[in-house]
Amino acid sequence: MIPYFCALLLLGIPICWAEWTMGRYGGRKGFRSAPAIMGVVGKGAVARYLGVLGLLIPLVIYMYYVLIESWCLQYCFAYLFGGLDLGADPTKYAEESGKFFTAVTGADANGITLAHGGIHPSVIFWAVTFALNFWFIYRGLSKGIEAVCMWAMPAMALCAVIVLMRVLTLGTPDPTYPDRNVLNGLGFMWNPDLSKLGDFKTWLAAAGQIFFSLSVGFGVIINYASYLTKKDDVVLSGLTASSTNELFEVAFGGLITIPAAFVFLGASASFGSTFGLGFNTLPVVFEYMGGVGRVIGAIWFLMLFLAAITSSLSMLQPVLAFLMEALGVSRGRAVSLLGGITLLGSLWVIYFSKGLVALDTMDFWVGTMLIFVLATVQIICFGWVFGIEQGFEEAHLGAQLRIPSIFRFIIKYVSPAYLLLVFAGFCLQTLPGYVKGLGENDVARWTLVLISIILLMLVGMTRMGERRWRELGLDIDGRTPPRD
């Protein structure tokens, strides 16, 4: 948690402010997409083409995120219609929950069919979720989503408080494992472990977690902020979005999921994939809540599904805006093209489900590594190319809140140095192992090839967009200030 809070204060919040500010500035110049905005802020083609990462990241993450979203829907249905039964023996709850998770995700075998024939149920839930996402993005039902979020998010917070109270009162649920109690679970999560501070992988993972949960270095905020005007407050908005995310992640996630995973699964399992952890652990917690646990479980996974829909739509929007902006196509055509690309990628993830290798490969190389790279590019562009003084002046337009002056120093020197140092350390210490692992796994290797093809395609589209923007006489290299 020490690297986590360092990453929050020295990377997450500063880069969040930088991204909101850059997005709005690019929007005032008439652009919506990450490559175009990065070209304006970074004053040239290098930043523009590095900005392509701001399309690749949400696009690839969407390909596996929509699958995780469909798991939430599947769990919700399982609670509603009795499909999730962990049996009568509390000592077997964790094992049964793990089996159910494997069945839901198809992690035991590749393919989209069951061993005895027929389509795997996860494919049906995935197809429904995928279609629902594109229906929303095609219809542009932003007000409907906003209305749902207005009650869904407070409802989820209420559920989280109830689940939190149950987790904190679990005691020692399995007497055969007296060490697996709530206090030790909290200790596992919160006891400072200074021996881990020398491991660059820990620092990279902490930064990756912060970037993922705050959607920083993602290409999403830069697109959304481009719709704001200079009267809108990007400082308070950015800080509020970050603090709300942290409230859920630290106060709820840090006190519920990890301690519960420790209590039911033990220390070794608690280090597992963060995606699987909640799905494996929370059903056991709900089972310990008796009859009401099934109701809470259904509501919990429904709320999680709704929250995930809002996230996945936010991943589609930057690419959609880019396709319209770069290719000059209508919204309908852009949605069709985006649908085709994401369908192929998402099918890849769902087909190669054994051990969740395709999903984990995309999550590591794009959801951690490339987010880290884009965040570094963005903070260097903001602090050094755009200029910290101009950046702060731009950020404070319409702001009710002043960014403390110490952040001038942090954004210009500390954040870039932090990112470059951790990245260099990780590349030297851990990356060779990952590369070696790629050589031993065909699915992982071909998944990287797929990501590379998508990247090349986006670079080509950016080249087309660049020509189009020049023909339209737009200031794509940020030579002049906005006219508004």
Next chain:
Amino acid sequence: MTIGGWIFMILSVGFVVALAAFCFYRVLTAPTHASQAKAQSPPLMQQTDRQWQRKKTSS
């Protein structure tokens, strides 16, 4: 759970709760303005949005 763990947990949770409360307070007490609704569309999006609107109207 060690003393260090307790201190770290209380400080961390306290920090994020206080930060969120501060932000909510500032957002809820801030004067509102209607600029979001009147946000100007840039030329490229105006062009494509017009095509989209035409298509929707005709269907």
